[in-house]
Amino acid sequence: MANGKWTKRLSKSALIFGIGAPVVALVGVTLARYDIVGKLEGFSGILAGALIAIVGLVVGIVALVLVMKKGGSKKGVLLGLFSALVYIGFLGSRVASSGDVPALHDITTDLTNPPEFAELSLRADNLAGVETVDNWRKMHSEGYPDIKSITIAKPVAAIIADAEELAKQRDWNVAAANPDTGHFEATASVSYIRFQDDVVLRAVPTEDGKASIVDMRSVSRVGVSDLGVNARRVRSFLDALVEKSR
Structure with missing residues (x-):
């Protein structure tokens, strides 16, 4: 019974982290867009979203393993994992597209x-x-x-x-x-x-x-x-x- 509760909690957490990552990033950059916060402060929302997405991936993988062993719905876990992976992939593509450029402004x-x-x-x-x-x-x-x-x-x-x-x-x-x-x-x-x-x-x-x-x-x-x-x-x-x- 206890294992079942932990599986549900982890599954729910994976979904929250996965969806929360792009939401945190979007809120940060939107606030910066309209100068409600500074540009760099708003940009930090993207980095915060990346950390949340990484945590979501770890939690999601653990939750998925438990669901497959103990049973239960995979939908929430898979949605959270998908959202986290898409967000991290997007950030990775942006960094890759900049190429090997010097740190100049x-x-x-x-x-x-x-x-x-x-x-x-x-x-x-x-x-x-x-x-x-x-x-x-x-x-x-x-x-x-x-x-x-x-x-x-x-x-x-x-x-x-x-x-x-x-x-x-x-x-x-x-x-x-x-x-x-x-x-x-x-x-x-x-x-x-x-x-x-x-x-x-x-x-x-x-x-x-x-x-x-x-x-x-x-x-x-x-x-x-x-x-x-x-x-x-x-x-x-x-x-x-x-x-x-x-």
Whole structure:
């Protein structure tokens, strides 16, 4: 009789843990999305959900063994196990999709003279995770050797106009777009949680004045590693600028 009670309790616990994991994560990211809690605090809900899911897997496996030995309904146990496995699988796929990227959150095409923000502010702890500018440059050059300045056969003013148009198409909040100085700034929101990353673009004329040298920088406002998000943004945006010049 006692064994039967433990089997039922474990089965119920497996179901609660399995379903509770994604619920905890969803509540956390939703609160962060609407700035009821901080972005990192909300993101921690995803990690808390992962721990709950792992516990759910362990409890579920034990409960399933007991059910198979002692008898009873498997539906609740299997549902809990399925929910936990799906959640853990989802998280695993997200980590795998980021690839082997360096733990950076500040990405630029010019490591020697990165474009500077004027309207927006660079985060005070921008060296978090790298400690020194030299470390940042080393990790950046090794992790993203392909991210470099580009030259586009268009005048500076046209480059800034194109950048503003592309940013609006991506629903970025434009903070500055000055065709005279070749300076552009905007803020992009990332994922459901709406992490905010700041972008600055600089365009200067070539010596012959027939083209423009374009540099870009994308910086996450919080966190240490961006899982490659800023690098993908820089590549995508610059590719779009080049495409518009054809």
